[in-house]
Amino acid sequence: MPTNTISADNNQLQSFQGQNIIIIGGSSGIGLAAAKRAKDAGANLFLVSRNAERLRKAAEAIGGATQIVADIAAPPPAIFAGLDRIDHLLITAGSVNLQSLKDQSETDLAKVMHERLIGPLLAIKAALPLLHPASSITMTSGQFASRPAAIGAVVAAAVAAVESTVRALALELSPMRVNAVSPGWVDTPLLDGLMGEGKRQVLEQTASTLPSRNIGRPEDIAQAILFLMVNRYMTGEILHIDGGGRLV
Numbered sequence: 439m440p441t442n443t444i445s446a447d448n449n450q451l452q453s454f455q456g457q458n459i460i461i462i463g464g465s466s467g468i469g470l471a472a473a474k475r476a477k478d479a480g481a482n483l484f485l486v487s488r489n490a491e492r493l494r495k496a497a498e499a500i501g502g503a504t505q506i507v508a509d510i511a512a513p514p515p516a517i518f519a520g521l522d523r524i525d526h527l528l529i530t531a532g533s534v535n536l537q538s539l540k541d542q543s544e545t546d547l548a549k550v551m552h553e554r555l556i557g558p559l560l561a562i563k564a565a566l567p568l569l570h571p572a573s574s575i576t577m578t579s580g581q582f583a584s585r586p587a588a589i590g591a592v593v594a595a596a597v598a599a600v601e602s603t604v605r606a607l608a609l610e611l612s613p614m615r616v617n618a619v620s621p622g623w624v625d626t627p628l629l630d631g632l633m634g635e636g637k638r639q640v641l642e643q644t645a646s647t648l649p650s651r652n653i654g655r656p657e658d659i660a661q662a663i664l665f666l667m668v669n670r671y672m673t674g675e676i677l678h679i680d681g682g683g684r685l686v
């Protein structure tokens with residue numbers, strides 16, 4: 439391995455020592471992979487999600503984290519009570535329920551927008567007094583923003599709205615930096631629910647159509663997230679980590 443790769447990685451590892459990182463959605467998949475990477479790099483982790491038992495297991499798996507039970511669709515105003523500083527706020531929370539518009543009620547549509555957009559904005563608002571000029575916020579969009587599925591219009595709209603929000607907040611909250619990752623297909627528990635028993639076969643078939651010829655791992659997205667947290671010249675950006683999926 440070339441020396442400069444080692445030193446770049448060491449710089450990234452050193453830069454999280456003692457920092458407070460909140461991960462809303464940190465008990466599984468991409469959020470959990472980011473939590474593990476940040477923990478290994480010396481950060482203090484605060485994991486937020488709805489299920490206390492899953493949070494406990496995730497905290498144990500990464501070697502310790504403060505656990506906060508909350509629903510991002512309706513975050514309690516005091517969600518960050520007890521914290522005195524937030525260095526990086528990451529939001530990966532989100533479920534995907536792809537349905538035709540004809541099958542969706544007004545409540546179904548509103549739920550998606552609350553989980554993906556309104557709730558994250560309220561969480562960011564609640565975090566503002568604890569964030570500082572060198573803090574970063576990282577949100578999560580998704581490939582459906584540019585390559586929608588044949589069903590799930592509101593999911594496509596919600597993730598596209600996240601991308602516009604990131605650009606607007608990068609201006610409003612400057613000099614704090616605000617970015618998003620936009621994952622393509624990533625093999626996480628989310629896809630177990632979406633694809634069921636045929637998941638392995640669907641993913642193999644999907645991989646064969648992608649320019650990268652492989653499916654994302656949670657660690658691939660986590661690496662990009664930590665890059666967005668540390669790079670002081672990166673803001674208002676949507677980083678696509680999708681194996682080139684939006685191009686084909």
Ligand SMILES: NC(=O)c1ccc[n+]([C@@H]2O[C@H](COP(=O)([O-])OP(=O)(O)OC[C@H]3O[C@@H](n4cnc5c(N)ncnc54)[C@H](OP(=O)(O)O)[C@@H]3O)[C@@H](O)[C@H]2O)c1
Binds near residue numbers: 531628
């Ligand atoms: N995997 C992919 O292929 C893919 C592709 C594009 C975009 N994304 C997006 O990337 C993000 C992370 O996905 P993932 O694959 O890592 O999913 P995952 O493995 O299902 O993890 C989702 C995490 O978010 C939490 N969560 C879900 N809904 C929540 C809510 N309403 N309030 C609080 N926490 C909530 C979950 O915990 P609880 O359920 O216990 O609350 C879990 O910790 C999602 O927004 C997803 O849409 C994923």
